[in-house]
Amino acid sequence: MTRSPVWHPFTQHALEPPMKRIARTDGAYLVDEDGTAILDAISSWWVITHGHRHPDIMDAIQRACETYDQIIFAEYSHEPAEELARGLIDVAPAGLSHVFYSDSGSTAVEVALKMALGFFHNTGRPRSRIAVMENGYHGDTIGTMSTGERGVFNAAYEPLLFEVDRLPFPEVGDEQVTLDAFEAACKSGQVAALLIEPLVLGAGGMKMYGATLLRELKRIAERYGTLMIADEVMTGWGRTGTLFACEQAQITPDILCTSKGLTGGALPLAATLCAAEIFQAHLSTDRRKTFFHSSSYTANPIACAAAVANLNVWRSEPVGERIATLAELQRKRLAHFDADARFANVRQTGTIAALDLVAPSGGYLSEVGPRLRAFFRAQNLLIRPLGNVIYLMPPYCITGAELDRAYEAIAEAARLLENGQL
DSSP, X not given: OOXXXXXXXXXXXXXXXXXXXXXXXXXXXXXXXTSOEEEETTHHHHTOSSOBTOHHHHHHHHHHHTTOSOOOTTTOOOHHHHHHHHHHHHHSOTTEEXXXXXXXXXXXXXXXXXXXXXXXXXXXXXXXXXXXXXXXXXXXXXXXXXXXXXXXXXXXXXXXXXXXXXXXXXXXXXXXXXXXXHHHHHTTSOEEEEEEOSSEETTTTOEEOOHHHHHHHHHHHHHTTOEEEEEOTTTTTTTTSSSSGGGGGTOOOSEXXXXXXXXXXXXXXXXXXXXXXXXXXXXXXXXXXXXXXXXTXXXXXXXXXXXXXXXXXXXXXXXXXXXXXXXXXXXXXXXXXXXXTTEEEEEEETTEEEEEEOOSSOSTTOTHHHHHHHHHHHTTEEOOOBTTEEEXXXXXXXXXXXXXXXXXXXXXXXXXXXXXXX
């Protein structure tokens, strides 16, 4: 068989079998070229919210295709972008007033970092440091790699990365260590922004912390004039139980990044929302204070139309009830693993469930990870562990019976590993 010329992300092609092709998608399923239905228990890398090919979003894309393709956004605007911006400001935490479009979660965060540094530069108070939390992940561009956890993901690119102030992850009962570290960093007067994944650190291992700590971090940031950037790329659009995770801490970040579920998962689009003073710092008759950022496909009209349709789904359908139901379904099934010695750190935030398989070696490169993926794939389940960390983040249309399939497979995988059969 001739190997495909396609180079897949996060894939070691020397070790992985040729990939099956997906012929279509529907609801909670991917259907491959052989007609096999595969339960998408991780929302195709966390992007699918309501389910694959929600009819209203698909219809909006089709209608937009009859009118638009790409429009240069540095010279003109268009109604899908204008309507979406108004809608995002309406649903976002109160106080965010401007929307800058890009095309992925990584670029949304890059935009946020540049906004923060530009804010202090343009107001004559330059600051050069960014504070982050250990185990964070913010993307794979140079700036976002710099702010993410250092390790195998970015070791080859170390010469290109800038240094940041890293806060210890808040272990349960010891959150004050994180708060003290942040305050100590802020006292230098050089921290422009705290960049943080609110409530759940995704690719870093589905690490979870409470809303109280997030609220206290915001309080410290305000005391020292440091901006807070909420990376809601994964946590937004209901994953943590509320539309945005920041709502649970009752805070408004100075800058909020969103992507993934922004279009319901249908098309790539990202937005960086900011407070008025950040926009005002770039508003000047001095052209040197312009916010110098763009991409060729900024505010693609078809993607914006999909996102507007997604907002309408949130308004017209009982999405909140579906999220609450899914969270309860997850809770009940996770409870069966609490006393199972083969698992540790059984945890949940909203619709996100995670548990650590006790293995000889943990971490992303744990050898158990590829074996688990292969096992789940053979069960027609899309579950992609982060090393020994198994998590489920399904679309909101998934049923209890479908979740049972996933949890039964997790238990069976643990049994096989325990008996040396996997």
